[in-house]
Amino acid sequence: MDFYLSALLQGLCLSAIALGIFISMKIFNIPDITTDGSYTLGGVVTAKLLIMHLPVFVVLPMVIAAGALAGTLTGLIHTKLKINALLAGILVMTALYSVNLSLMGRSNIPLIGTASIFNLVNVSGDPNHNTFWILIVFVALITFIIGYLLKTDFGIAMRATGNSESMVRALGVNTDRMKIIGLALANALTATSGFLITQFQGFADINMGIGIVIVGLGSVIIAETLINWLNITSVWISLGLVLSGAVIFQLVLAVTLSLGIDANLLKLITAVFVLLIVSLPRLSFKSSS
Amino acid sequence: MIDIRSVHKVFNRGKANEVNALDGVDLKISEKEFLVIVGSNGSGKTTLLNLVAGSILPSSGGIYIDGNDVTKLADYHRSEWIARVFQNPLSGTAPDLSILDNFRLAAIRTKAKGLRIGIDDKFKKTVKEKIASLGMGLEGKIEQPMGTLSGGQRQALTLLMSVMDSCKVLLLDEPTAALDPRSAKIVMETADKLVKDFGLTAILVTHNLKDAFTYGNRIIQMAEGKIIKNLDETKKASLKQNDLFDWFA
Numbered sequence A: 001m002d003f004y005l006s007a008l009l010q011g012l013c014l015s016a017i018a019l020g021i022f023i024s025m026k027i028f029n030i031p032d033i034t035t036d037g038s039y040t041l042g043g044v045v046t047a048k049l050l051i052m053h054l055p056v057f058v059v060l061p062m063v064i065a066a067g068a069l070a071g072t073l074t075g076l077i078h079t080k081l082k083i084n085a086l087l088a089g090i091l092v093m094t095a096l097y098s099v100n101l102s103l104m105g106r107s108n109i110p111l112i113g114t115a116s117i118f119n120l121v122n123v124s125g126d127p128n129h130n131t132f133w134i135l136i137v138f139v140a141l142i143t144f145i146i147g148y149l150l151k152t153d154f155g156i157a158m159r160a161t162g163n164s165e166s167m168v169r170a171l172g173v174n175t176d177r178m179k180i181i182g183l184a185l186a187n188a189l190t191a192t193s194g195f196l197i198t199q200f201q202g203f204a205d206i207n208m209g210i211g212i213v214i215v216g217l218g219s220v221i222i223a224e225t226l227i228n229w230l231n232i233t234s235v236w237i238s239l240g241l242v243l244s245g246a247v248i249f250q251l252v253l254a255v256t257l258s259l260g261i262d263a264n265l266l267k268l269i270t271a272v273f274v275l276l277i278v279s280l281p282r283l284s285f286k287s288s289s
Numbered sequence B: 001m002i003d004i005r006s007v008h009k010v011f012n013r014g015k016a017n018e019v020n021a022l023d024g025v026d027l028k029i030s031e032k033e034f035l036v037i038v039g040s041n042g043s044g045k046t047t048l049l050n051l052v053a054g055s056i057l058p059s060s061g062g063i064y065i066d067g068n069d070v071t072k073l074a075d076y077h078r079s080e081w082i083a084r085v086f087q088n089p090l091s092g093t094a095p096d097l098s099i100l101d102n103f104r105l106a107a108i109r110t111k112a113k114g115l116r117i118g119i120d121d122k123f124k125k126t127v128k129e130k131i132a133s134l135g136m137g138l139e140g141k142i143e144q145p146m147g148t149l150s151g152g153q154r155q156a157l158t159l160l161m162s163v164m165d166s167c168k169v170l171l172l173d174e175p176t177a178a179l180d181p182r183s184a185k186i187v188m189e190t191a192d193k194l195v196k197d198f199g200l201t202a203i204l205v206t207h208n209l210k211d212a213f214t215y216g217n218r219i220i221q222m223a224e225g226k227i228i229k230n231l232d233e234t235k236k237a238s239l240k241q242n243d244l245f246d247w248f249a
Helices: A002-027 A035-051 A056-080 A085-104 A127-151 A153-163 A165-170 A175-201 A212-230 A235-258 A263-284 B045-053 B099-107 B121-132 B151-162 B181-197 B209-214 B233-237 B241-247
Strands: A108-110 A203-205 B002-011 B019-029 B034-039 B060-065 B082-085 B169-173 B201-205 B218-223 B226-231
Touching (some): A035 A056, A035 A108, A035 A175, A153 A175, A212 A235, B034 B045, B045 B060, B045 B082, B099 B151, B218 B233
Parallel strands (some): B082 B169
Antiparallel strands (some): B002 B019
């Protein structure tokens, strides 16, 4: 049971990435893979500041700022230098590997005896249950902020930017600036996942971000499949489905592992699983465009 | 209202495929004038419209709108004066956003897009009333995604959206080219009505000579990047539809 509980907790930690990918991929239509780098960056900044004994509420804004900076760079390269978004993301991700390594000074920072968001309040004697409730509140808060943002005039302009650029420019929106803000927001969310996971697992590692973008993509694709299938137009339900996507994704991986499959094959299974979800709507709902 | 002074536009300068899209165009459009631009493909009429809108910038010359030098101003800054209807119905609206969201953006075209929720019951009511005036029965569908509507419906709504916020100049870039004759008629009549009701300065680029004949109070013909015919209100009024066909003979 604990096995599935920790998969659930991990899913909640990674739901911020899913929201980030939802913003970059679904709202802005930009395939952003800065993610691998900004996730690790979030973890590294968290570990670095926590071992300096800074309080969690100081660490979080720094993590968000670091992620946003990474996204801003990708956005600037993409919009101002007119470089393909995918390449811009790869460039920043690659550069971040060195940045992260330099920040850490070694490849792994364990967190022992440091402050943690999961010790801030004690609502349950069981640490896992405590973590669960704190995560629920934290994720609900993020979701609420993003959901509210998407409902505002600014949010409508954001959604329109990825949908009909010519229209939104004719309506007085600087789309370059909008894309940069969007990528900053997406990577700030990704870094927030790094912040949560680092404290959840108790260490930051230089390789923690490798292939993490697929987790976000998988979660968003699960959500998208459900959104199309159920004809959802509400922003709130869509965001809820993205969160569920992140949790379902981790649960499926947990089930796979519990079936006794070699952990070395985990990335392969992840890739096959994402391929399955992507192809599922095409295979079984051929009529629905 | 719009003053275009010896504007040149060269695409791919210095390359084998260099195109002189506009070759020294001078054009003054006064307030409340409804200018129709006709010309063959490649005559420079869409380039001229895009230069006014700001989607492209001139190689040389100057452009002034309402007394302001906008020569180097980006399109999203010119939206302060200009509303636009595109040839492709998909370009003027956001298909995945609801009709309501599309109208909300249009209603704040000249304003900042801030962090407040602007769609309230009052706004919904206004949008419903405006849409009802089209008589297309769309007022009950404002929560639907724009993409579920037909091209004609979307063009008509784009027109309505252009007057949701203060608007001085309306640019119509072959707005009916992708539409069936009936939808085209509704869209052109709506455009004409809005131009008159709101006292707009309008530019219509069209290949449809019947529309060019029916609408507007001034007409110019372009060829090879130059204005070759320029008929003011009285001359246009005395123009016969067959004369227009002869222009292209």
